[in-house]
Amino acid sequence: LTEQLYLTDSYRKELTAIVESVTEAYVVLDRTIFYPRGGGQPSDRGYLNSKRGRVEITDVQKEAGEIRHFFTGAAPLVGEELSGMIDWELRYAHMRHHTALHILCGAVYRLFGSTITGSQIYSDRARIDFRLEDLDRDRVSKIVDLANSVVREGREVSQMYVSREEAMSMSELIRVDPKLIPDEPVLRIVEIKGFDAQLDGGTHVANTAEVGKISVSKVQNKGKSNKRLEIVLERPSINTLL
Numbered sequence: 001l002t003e004q005l006y007l008t009d010s011y012r013k014e015l016t017a018i019v020e021s022v023t024e025a026y027v028v029l030d031r032t033i034f035y036p037r038g039g040g041q042p043s044d045r046g047y048l049n050s051k052r053g054r055v056e057i058t059d060v061q062k063e064a065g066e067i068r069h070f071f072t073g074a075a076p077l078v079g080e081e082l083s084g085m086i087d088w089e090l091r092y093a094h095m096r097h098h099t100a101l102h103i104l105c106g107a108v109y110r111l112f113g114s115t116i117t118g119s120q121i122y123s124d125r126a127r128i129d130f131r132l133e134d135l136d137r138d139r140v141s142k143i144v145d146l147a148n149s150v151v152r153e154g155r156e157v158s159q160m161y162v163s164r165e166e167a168m169s170m171s172e173l174i175r176v177d178p179k180l181i182p183d184e185p186v187l188r189i190v191e192i193k194g195f196d197a198q199l200d201g202g203t204h205v206a207n208t209a210e211v212g213k214i215s216v217s218k219v220q221n222k223g224k225s226n227k228r229l230e231i232v233l234e235r236p237s238i239n240t241l242l
């Protein structure tokens, strides 16, 4: 499988890679920084330069054990080296919204013991579904207040690889039924220091301060014990980032 550079360095914006295979629709590389859609996070976009010209990458999907970069333009050649960039503004928006959702996961669990049933990330908003019977105005503000305190605290966000046994011993922190922990020898965990840890394959900011202030833009009932929050983010002030 293609080496997935975004898993260990989500801030990497430029790539050089070798074409392993190509069709009229997509190209497979030996390594990539392009995130393939999955886990509620949309795919990256960007471009790659080949000898035959520039191709725009419009979608990236993991399928049949391959990471397929769908392109428009003249197909690159097998074996040639391509160089290119991801659309960083789009990716960074996905990173900030993804980390915001993990903060909210931690908040609803700490406050009400709620577990997550679904989530979706966009570049300008995100939503999260969780199990909770009663969600009133007071509870919504408790969730948002706790989440924003985690943003203000500027907690470190990091990814680590642990053995399945280690993940089992962390199952309380990652809140997954040990039976649901994937049967793989090594698992990736994204941790918000001292607050939350989850099995995750997405890209995140390095510090919760980069998320910016979280506001709730929509509250929805999705069934008796299933609630949905949609959130939007304020751009963090430059002072927070320095």
Ligand SMILES: [Zn+2]
Residues within 6 Å of the ligand: 039, 098, 102, 198, 200, 201, 202
């Ligand atoms: Zn996630």
